[in-house]
Amino acid sequence: MAALLSCQVRVLPLLLLLLLCYLGPSAAVLFSSLPKTIIVTASPSPGQVLYAGVDQMNVTWAINQSLPGATVSAYKKVKVSFCYAPASQADRGWRKTDDNLKKDKTCQFKITTQPYATAGSVAYTVERSIPTATFFVRAYVLDSEDAEVAYGQSTNAQKTTNLFDVVGITGRHSSLGIAAACFSAFSVVALAFFFVVEKRKAKK
Amino acid sequence: MEDSGKPSLHVESSAAEGSHFKLPVDSEQKATEFWLFSFAKPHMRAFHLSWFSFFCCFVSTFAAPPLLPLIRDNLNLTTTDIGNAGIASVSGAVFARLAMGTACDLIGPRLASASLTLLTAPAVYFTSVINSASSYLLVRFFTGFSLASFVSTQFWMSSMFSPPVVGVANGIAGGWGNLGGGATQLIMPLVYDLIHHIGSTNFTAWRIAFFIPGFMQTISAIAVIALGQDLPNGNYRKLEKAGDKHKDSFRKVFYHAVTNYRGWILALTYGYCFGVELTIDNIVAEYFYDKFNVNLRTAGIIAASFGLANIISRPGGGLLSDWMSRRYGMRGRLWGLWVVQIVGGVLCIVLGRMNNLSASIIVMVLFSFFVQAACGLTFGVVPFVSRRSLGMISGMTGGGGNVGAVITQLIFFKGSKYSKETGITLMGVMILCCTLPITLIYFPQWGGLFCGPRPKATAEDYYAAEWSEDEKERGYHSASVKFAENSVREGGRRRDSSPAVPADDTPSHA
Numbered sequence: 001m002a003a004l005l006s007c008q009v010r011v012l013p014l015l016l017l018l019l020l021c022y023l024g025p026s027a028a029v030l031f032s033s034l035p036k037t038i039i040v041t042a043s044p045s046p047g048q049v050l051y052a053g054v055d056q057m058n059v060t061w062a063i064n065q066s067l068p069g070a071t072v073s074a075y076k077k078v079k080v081s082f083c084y085a086p087a088s089q090a091d092r093g094w095r096k097t098d099d100n101l102k103k104d105k106t107c108q109f110k111i112t113t114q115p116y117a118t119a120g121s122v123a124y125t126v127e128r129s130i131p132t133a134t135f136f137v138r139a140y141v142l143d144s145e146d147a148e149v150a151y152g153q154s155t156n157a158q159k160t161t162n163l164f165d166v167v168g169i170t171g172r173h174s175s176l177g178i179a180a181a182c183f184s185a186f187s188v189v190a191l192a193f194f195f196v197v198e199k200r201k202a203k204k
Numbered sequence: 205m206e207d208s209g210k211p212s213l214h215v216e217s218s219a220a221e222g223s224h225f226k227l228p229v230d231s232e233q234k235a236t237e238f239w240l241f242s243f244a245k246p247h248m249r250a251f252h253l254s255w256f257s258f259f260c261c262f263v264s265t266f267a268a269p270p271l272l273p274l275i276r277d278n279l280n281l282t283t284t285d286i287g288n289a290g291i292a293s294v295s296g297a298v299f300a301r302l303a304m305g306t307a308c309d310l311i312g313p314r315l316a317s318a319s320l321t322l323l324t325a326p327a328v329y330f331t332s333v334i335n336s337a338s339s340y341l342l343v344r345f346f347t348g349f350s351l352a353s354f355v356s357t358q359f360w361m362s363s364m365f366s367p368p369v370v371g372v373a374n375g376i377a378g379g380w381g382n383l384g385g386g387a388t389q390l391i392m393p394l395v396y397d398l399i400h401h402i403g404s405t406n407f408t409a410w411r412i413a414f415f416i417p418g419f420m421q422t423i424s425a426i427a428v429i430a431l432g433q434d435l436p437n438g439n440y441r442k443l444e445k446a447g448d449k450h451k452d453s454f455r456k457v458f459y460h461a462v463t464n465y466r467g468w469i470l471a472l473t474y475g476y477c478f479g480v481e482l483t484i485d486n487i488v489a490e491y492f493y494d495k496f497n498v499n500l501r502t503a504g505i506i507a508a509s510f511g512l513a514n515i516i517s518r519p520g521g522g523l524l525s526d527w528m529s530r531r532y533g534m535r536g537r538l539w540g541l542w543v544v545q546i547v548g549g550v551l552c553i554v555l556g557r558m559n560n561l562s563a564s565i566i567v568m569v570l571f572s573f574f575v576q577a578a579c580g581l582t583f584g585v586v587p588f589v590s591r592r593s594l595g596m597i598s599g600m601t602g603g604g605g606n607v608g609a610v611i612t613q614l615i616f617f618k619g620s621k622y623s624k625e626t627g628i629t630l631m632g633v634m635i636l637c638c639t640l641p642i643t644l645i646y647f648p649q650w651g652g653l654f655c656g657p658r659p660k661a662t663a664e665d666y667y668a669a670e671w672s673e674d675e676k677e678r679g680y681h682s683a684s685v686k687f688a689e690n691s692v693r694e695g696g697r698r699r700d701s702s703p704a705v706p707a708d709d710t711p712s713h714a
Contacts, residue, residue, distance in 0.1 A: 091282035093494065094273070103497070128405050131277035171278055171407025176332045179415065184326030187422045191322040194429045198315070198439075 029101045029148050034140075038152025039064050040080075042137040044164035052168045053128040059111060061139045061152060062119035074149050075116040077142040081107040083153070085163045088133035101148055107138055116141065132168040225436065232686045233436035234366040238373055246433040247364045253432045254313070254357040255377040257321055257424035261350035262384025263391065264328045264417040265293055266485055266511075268344060270389045270504050271396060271410045275340065278407045285337040287618050290486040292345040294609040300352035301606065305599020308359040309457050312440035313595075314432045317356035321425035324350040328418035332411040350421070355602045357381060359595050362587040363435055367691045368526060371537070371584030375522015378583060379514040379576065385485045386511020388417070389504045452592070452680075460670045461596035466589045469641045470582060470601045475608020476638040477545055477578035480552065480631060482609035484510055487617055488568070491624045496561045506565060513572040520573075521580020533696025534588065534650035538642060541581040542653060545639045548574035552632030556625045575635075579605075588647070588691060591684040592670040608638075650694050657695070663688035 043058040044050060050057060059080055063072070083106045089095045098104045109130055112122045136155040140148045155162045226244035227235040235247040242248040268275060268289075276286060300320070307316035327346035334340050357377045365373040395416050400409040434440045461467055489507035492498055498506070521544065528536030551571035558564040582601065590597045612634070616627035646652035648661035667688045671681040 091284055092276075093283055094276070128407070132280045168278065169405065169407055170335055171405065171411055172333055172335060173408065176408075176411055180326075180329035180332050183329045183415070183418060183422065187322045187325040187425075190422070190426055191319055191429075194318070194426075195315075 030099050031101055031104065031148075031151075032099050034148060034151045036152055037064055037150045038062070038078075038139050038141060040137055040139045040152040040154045042154040042162070042164070046162050047164065049165045049167055050126050052126045052130045052166055054126070056123060056125050058121060058123050059137050059139075059154075060119070060121040064152075065118075074143045075141045076144050077113055077146070078116055078120060078139055079113045079142055080111040080122065080137060080139045082109040082111060082130065082135045082166075083107040083138045085134040085136055085155075086159055087163075088135070111137070126166055128169050130166050130168055132166065134163050134165050136163050229436065230366045230686075230690050232366070232683065232690065234364055234690070235436075236366045236368060238365065238369045238376075240376070246436055250360055250364050250432055251373060251377060253424075253428045254317065254360050255380040257317060257421075257428050258353050258357045258377070258381030259384040259387070260417065260420040260424045261321060261324075261353050262381055263388040264324075264421055265344075265348050265351055266385045266388045267328070267347075267392050267414060267417045268293075268331070268340075269486060269489060270392045270507070271413065274396070274406055274410045278410070279334065279336060279340055281337050281340065284618075285340065287613070289337075289341045289344045291610055291613050291618070292341050293348040293486070294351070294482050294606050294613075296345045296348040297351035297354075298603045298606040298610065300349045301355050301603035302596070302599045304352040304355040305359070305461075305595040305597070305602070306454060306457065308356050308595035308598070309452060309593065310454065312434035313356040313360035313363065314428060314434050314439065317353045317360070318425040318429040320353055320356070321350055321421050321428070325418050325421045325425070328414060328421060331414045331418075351606065352599075352602070354378065354381065355595065355599045358583055358586070358598045358602070360434075362594055362598070367587070367687075368530070368693060370587050371522040371525035371529070371580070372519065373522070374583040374587070375525070375580035376519040379516070379518025379522075379580060382481065382514040382518060382576070382579075383511060385481075386508045386514065389489065389508035389511065391416070393501065393504055457593045457596055460590060461593035461600060464590055464593070464597065466645050466647075467597045467600045469645055470586060470589065470597075471604025471607075472638055473541075473545065473642055474579070474582050474601045474605045475611070476635045477548060477575050477582065478602075478605035479608020479610075479612055480548075480575055480635060481572075481579065482606065483612045483617065483631070484572075486609075486613065487624065491628075492561075492564075495625065496564070498561070506568075509565075510568060510572045513569060514576050517573040517576035518580040521577030521582075522584055523580075524577065525581045525584025529584070529694060529696075531697055534585070534647055534694040535653065535656075535696065537581065537584050537694075538645060538653050541578060541585060542639065542642045544574055544581055545578040545642075546636060548578055549632050549635030549639060551575075552635055553629050554632075556627070556629030556632065585645075588694060590670060591667045591687045592681075647694075650696075663691050663694070 038061050040059065040061045061078065061080070063075075084095045089097065089106070095105050095108070097106045109127070111124050114120055114122070136153055136159060138151060138153040141150040143149050153159075225233070225235070225247070226242070227239060227247050228237055230236050238251075239248055243252060272286065275281065304316055304320065307319075324347055327343050327349075331343045331347070334343055358374050361373040361377050362370055392413055395413040396409050399412050400406055404412060485507075488510055489503040492506050493503040521540075524540050524544070525537045528540040530536075532539070548571060551567060551574055555564065555567045555571055558567055583598075586598055586601055587594065612631055616622055616630055617624070622630065643653045646655060647666065648658045649663045649666050651657040664685060667684040668676065668681055670684065675681060
């Protein structure tokens with residue numbers, strides 16, 4: 001009897017630890033620990049230029065059953081995102097890749113989030129908030145706590161192949177230019193006007 | 205003659221006007237009291253016009269940093285582009301401030317300030333149509349010129365307010381202007397959110413937002429011209445035509461400014477209080493965002509709180525300067541400046557070593573108080589360095605502030621040689637080193653940090669030395685003589701009890 005109890009006492013903390021491991025979102029998910037079990041294909045051909053707000057693209061993904069480390073039971077959602085290629089990350093600290101996925105800033109634009117299926121696809125019109133840069137597509141598989149458990153991407157591990165460009169909107173409108181010119185002219189003319197008035201007053 | 209603060213209200217009969225002022229004035233018609241909530245013509249009105257237009261210039265100059273997350277994606281900027289533009293934004297004003305000092309001496313602060321503000325407003329409006337890293341740099345460079353209106357603000361306050369209150373007037377005007385650097389970190393994201401909410405896409409909304417600071421600048425400049433006045437008795441042009449004010453020569457003004465070593469020392473030390481303030485305005489949001497992983501809005505609020513401390517910190521410096529002067533004269537002003545700036549340097553070193561978010565914020569706020577108070581204390585001393593070349597000395601000191609910002613950003617915050625926290629610590633060390641020269645400032649009539657005044661030296665001699673015998677014969681130096689009389693209190697309490705009567709009996713005293 002006593003031996004059983006002591007056994008339970010020993011096992012309890014271990015169980016708690018295991019439970020915490022599952023529950024703890026504070027445990028950092030490292031990108032290098034994720035298995036690449038999804039195959040992702042993006043429709044733009046390498047080097048193709050897409051215009052934000054205008055062009056469309058298709059992304060398809062499928063799980064590669066033959067690859068190791070595929071604990072499919074944990075897969076609940078698939079999140080597909082635009083990710084910056086290294087050329088667009090150079091000298092731009094706000095797009096830095098970090099192994100800790102909580103700090104990672106590589107993939108900032110979500111294309112879609114869908115419930116997990118062994119294969120899926122999405123047709124996507126490039127949104128107007130996407131900036132001018134070089135991208136690839138990555139899909140993360142999320143578990144029930146929205147933590148990443150697997151991934152796949154349309155490029156190779158060095159992120160050098162199958163990259164495409166997006167040209168973002170400028171945000172400029174001719175009305176802005178006209179308004180700027182009018183206000184500027186008004187400022188300068190007002191100054192000239194007051195100078196003339198000053199001269200006249202001094203003459204008096 | 206001057207005693208411990210009793211206002212002397214008298215009007216000097218002159219050809220210009222026998223006018224009546226609401227505030228008590230001295231023999232130069234400068235106000236001897238400072239009534240913050242009054243708009244009385246011309247002194248307090250000048251105060252409110254000048255601090256507000258300076259505030260608008262600061263809002264415009266630092267309008268881009270809080271919107272950078274959008275601008276950098278819209279224009280495809282790199283960290284180097286952003287750093288270069290940050291340096292450009294404060295470097296334009298280096299020479300603009302010198303030019304401004306001269307302009308104030310020659311055409312008066314009202315026209316000088318309004319011209320600058322109206323001529324830089326187009327740069328703000330055209331920020332809405334930039335589309336590349338180089339155009340971004342250019343608009344920030346030209347917008348930054350408007351920071352030179354600081355000089356006209358200080359000059360105007362020194363022309364309107366008497367020595368006993370000039371520290372407070374300069375401190376509040378400068379402080380509430382610098383406030384713009386903090387306020388803009390709140391204003392611009394708010395305006396952007398509003399416009400974005402109404403329906404514009406993000407890359408258009410930030411562009412529209414820039415019309416707000418531009419418009420503020422235009423309106424405040426027009427108010428300055430229409431409602432302001434250069435001197436208590438009128439405007440420069442009118443007074444010059446009436447013969448009441450002698451039109452000085454640029455060469456002489458320039459010569460007396462650059463040969464006064466005190467101006468150069470103050471330019472250096474101002475580079476390490478105000479220059480540090482400008483540097484922090486440019487980097488602090490990013491610092492908190494990257495080091496502590498707070499979101500952009502939180503980083504903006506923290507960044508704003510640094511600039512917002514200016515509501516009381518810089519005026520506090522001015523008040524402290526005037527208070528020290530009442531007890532210890534000019535030596536008190538110098539000691540106050542030295543000690544406060546040293547404490548600021550120490551806090552800067554500590555800030556770079558903080559690894560905890562709340563401790564970091566507390567240290568930053570304390571640091572902001574001391575560094576901004578040091579700015580106020582500096583301009584408690586500047587009005588006394590020269591009377592003839594007041595504008596140019598103010599310009600040199602102000603320009604020195606911007607040079608400090610440029611040098612500091614170039615050495616410590618460009619590229620990745622130093623991490624931001626190391627940069628901040630090293631900046632603190634530099635503050636300590638560059639504050640030492642204050643020990644070398646010496647006024648023969650009042651003393652310096654470690655030495656007392658020379659026995660027979662007088663303020664009249666000091667200020668009259670800026671004029672040649674020929675000019676003195678023609679009476680051009682009369683303003684300087686009056687100023688010297690009014691500065692008697694800079695000798696400290698001991699001097700107060702013995703009335704320091706000037707050798708020549710000027711008719712202006714009862």
